[in-house]
Amino acid sequence: MTSASPASDLRVDFQCNLCGGECLGVSRADLLREGASCPRCGSCVRFRTLVHGLSLALLGESLVLDEFPRRRDLHGIGMSDDPSYAKPLRKKLGYRNTFYHRRPRFDVTQPVGRDRFDFVISSDVFEHVAPPVEQAFRNLFQVLKPGGICVFSVPYRLEGETAEHYPELCDYSVTHEGDDWVLRNRTADGREQEFRDLIFHGGPGETLELRRFTLPDLRRRFEAAGFTSVDVVPNEPRFGLIDLDPRSQTLIVRRP
Ligand SMILES: [Zn+2]
Structure with missing residues (x-):
């Protein structure tokens, strides 16, 4: 009689939706939010989930970056996005990456300019922005066109109030x-x-982590800023996105 293998021993095959590489026999235990799990480009679950969520929300289906249609009419920005997906996005969409400390600059706590975007990627930024963080949520709403979406991630707890450190x-x-x-x-x-x-x-x-959000509080803050839908990006085994950690899942928020 054989005993069942623990889930961590299971190996999975998937395609990396950033580089398109076939990832074969990757240990499930290595499918970590931050750890490299694509042997070819080193993408982690967080990066692949961002692209998966962006593709679903913007294009209606989840595509590998190289399969994205060339849509320069879709304007968007990243906030210190990783080059592994920022560079391919720039080839396909009307996208540019922005930075807090260097040009092209974008500081989500400051009054927004005239540009309005179809999408914004904000990954692991809002736990670091200076208080009061409410202003950042309002500005995020402001920079989006009506119907625009934000692909948003932060680590969070599932219950209680946000801890403002x-x-x-x-x-x-x-x-x-x-x-x-x-x-x-x-x-x-x-x-x-x-x-x-x-x-x-x-x-x-x-x-520096300035706060630890909770999911209910995030939903309240998005609503208070005017957003009407906050959806959790679903698993996608095809891209090695399985058993996503419920305490840090990527969200899609939409401006009505
Ligand atoms: Zn890859």
Whole structure:
């Protein structure tokens, strides 16, 4: 009698929807949100889910990037998108990547310009933008055309209220002291604050987590900003998108 293999031992075959490569015999345990699981281009589940969600919402079907129709009339921006999908998107759509620290710049907390887009990709950005984060949700709504969509991801909890780690963040710096990273903040009314036990994404000293959202709170914030639909991007075994972590699934939000 043989015992059933644990799910982590199972191997799956799929096609990478970024590079188009056939990924054969990939361990299910390696299908991680951030870990490379396409042996050819190194794409992770998060990147493949973003493209899967974008394709479904924008084109009505989930296509490999290379199969995207050439649609320069579809205008969109990314917010520090990874080059693995940003470059192919640029060849197919009226898309450009933007950055917080360099040109072409886009800061979702600042008043929006005149450009309006059919789509915006915002992946793991909103947990890092300066408070009050409500402004970022309103601006996201503003930069979309009516009917426009945002492909949105952040890590979140499934219940409760969003934890705003530094609600009074105003004039602040993050410095490395000994083995510790320290956040010093001067509040709007001039009080000095100091925080340790900081949470960084992308490694120590990288991007500071300012809040941890919850799914119910995200839905409320999108609604408050004017969005009418918030849909979770579904699994797609064809692209190695199975058993997606319910605490960080990609969302499609649509401006009515
Ligand atoms: Zn790939």
